[in-house]
Amino acid sequence: MKIALFGYGKMGQMLEKIGLSRGHQIVAKIDAGTSEIAYSDFDVAIDFSTPDAAFKNITDCFKHGVPVISGTTGWLSKIDEAKTICKENKSAFIYASNFSLGVNIFFELNKNLAQMMANLEQYKVSLEEIHHTEKLDAPSGTAITLAEGIIENSLYSGWKLEEEVENHIAITSKRIGKVPGTHTINYESSVDAIEIKHTAHNREGFALGAIIAAEWIQSKEGIFSMKDVLNLT
Structure with missing residues (x-):
């Protein structure tokens, strides 16, 4: 699986470590200032960016048919709008306040x-x-x-x-x-x-859960949660 990381702070670096350990490729590391994004190069985006960047990051991915896993907080006043854009573009989305x-x-x-x-x-x-x-x-x-x-x-x-x-x-x-x-x-x-x-004993549990969610969402369409990923529904 080819993964794009939106946000490459401590969590982004941990996502890279866990993703590589599970056999995936990290094909993009997108942070503030990144101007060119080749959406066709990746299968899924994982967003742990900033509140002011998250909505655009996520909805731009939807518009290019890329499913998104997001754990960014502070932007949720716009999450319903993001979900609408996801559905309009027949993409897939999982948001969680904690992916552990x-x-x-x-x-x-x-x-x-x-x-x-x-x-x-x-x-x-x-x-x-x-x-x-x-x-x-x-x-x-x-x-x-x-x-x-x-x-x-x-x-x-x-x-x-x-x-x-x-x-x-x-x-x-x-x-x-x-x-x-x-x-x-x-x-x-x-x-x-x-x-x-x-x-929590360390940050790895958060990153592992996000990678597992990214694996699960492949070839799916719609709005999901970690309850779906873990079959807790």
Whole structure:
């Protein structure tokens, strides 16, 4: 498989390493300032670029019939428009806030637990995420996805960062050292607590999941998710 990397920072470099180890070719490394892009040279694009570049990167690929795997955050106000362009051009698209296989299983575990806890009003849910000090946005996209999974399956109506508001999930964000990513969901009552937690040991899991998604999307048309890739539907 011939892969184009849109964004060649730390994640792009890890994607290159994992992709090569699985027998694929990295035929383009596209960053700010790249002027000429030969879309016909690659089978799939993986976008881990920047919020201001992502929408154009992704939709230009769709217009050239190239499927896209994207993990870029901060541009999602335009994702519905991107999906429309994908469908119009009969291309394929997977967006995920986190491509780690373990995290995507954790997303489903989180939803199932939320359903079981929905009518147990004595338990109050909270969410904590910890990342390295270079991560500037808070909360993480993964934390937001987890919060949305609880909201969709419970009576909670929203989430708040570093603030306790009635009927909202309190999210705490910490930036510590070189922590790749730790997410904890806690249900607390006066008599006990239930906790589920995912801890990333390094960045490789994120890159591996994106490469596996790129392998899976070949010859497909439409909008998909990691649930489809992992057959969790």
